[in-house]
Amino acid sequence: MFAFAKNFLVPGLILFLIFYPRVAVASSFYLGLHGGATLLDDAELTGSTNPVSVDFDLGYSAALSLGYELTEGRLELETAYQTTDIEGIEIVGMSFDPGGSVSAASAMFNSYADYDLAGPWAAHFMVGLGASRVALDQDLSLGLDFSKDDDIVFAYQSGLGLSYDVARSFVLDASYRYFGTRDPEFNTSGGEEIEMEYRSHNLNVGFRYSF
Numbered sequence: 001m002f003a004f005a006k007n008f009l010v011p012g013l014i015l016f017l018i019f020y021p022r023v024a025v026a027s028s029f030y031l032g033l034h035g036g037a038t039l040l041d042d043a044e045l046t047g048s049t050n051p052v053s054v055d056f057d058l059g060y061s062a063a064l065s066l067g068y069e070l071t072e073g074r075l076e077l078e079t080a081y082q083t084t085d086i087e088g089i090e091i092v093g094m095s096f097d098p099g100g101s102v103s104a105a106s107a108m109f110n111s112y113a114d115y116d117l118a119g120p121w122a123a124h125f126m127v128g129l130g131a132s133r134v135a136l137d138q139d140l141s142l143g144l145d146f147s148k149d150d151d152i153v154f155a156y157q158s159g160l161g162l163s164y165d166v167a168r169s170f171v172l173d174a175s176y177r178y179f180g181t182r183d184p185e186f187n188t189s190g191g192e193e194i195e196m197e198y199r200s201h202n203l204n205v206g207f208r209y210s211f
Contacts, residue, residue: 028211029069031066032209038058039059055089057086060082063079063080074114076112077107106132109128111126126158131152134152146194173205175206184196
């Protein structure tokens with residue numbers, strides 16, 4: 001999945017945004033804030049003697065951004081955080097409820113294209129690249145005693161959404177984002193290197209204020 005996103009999805013979406021932009025009326029800076037629900041894909045912890053399958057509850061995300069509206073789209077710096085509780089795990093056919101959570105704190109560079117619809121409505125498409133610190137907060141019932149339970153890895157995202165111009169400088173929006181990272185690596189006290197997948201689906205609402 002990572003190789004597909006790196007080699008096809010991200011470059012394709014970037015080219016799409018470059019060649020099919022919305023023409024903005026004026027250039028300006030803006031501040032953005034959004035948050036919502038996060039659904040983390042089931043993950044496999046690999047590298048140990050007994051691979052571990054992990055399920056997650058519904059989590060949440062929040063993000064703050066500073067962007068600039070160009071005549072052809074938007075560019076944006078974003079800092080974001082998402083966290084999801086561990087719902088259950090499976091080890092060698094046995095299921096447990098260990099508690100704990102997985103979180104990702106990210107710094108992203110995003111590119112947007114906005115498309116005018118009827119009246120004050122507009123649609124957008126976006127892609128983003130950056131880095132994320134993925135952290136695993138777990139009980140020993142996972143069966144693994146970690147000496148290093150976080151990792152900073154390459155991150156990417158893409159999404160689409162709708163926005164509504166409430167006023168000239170104030171916009172409400174709702175969006176879907178797919179967020180993923182290179183598989184983070186953790187270390188156990190026994191010297192094993194454990195890899196975990198991190199892919200999430202995010203439904204967000206928020207606003208932008210131009211100045």
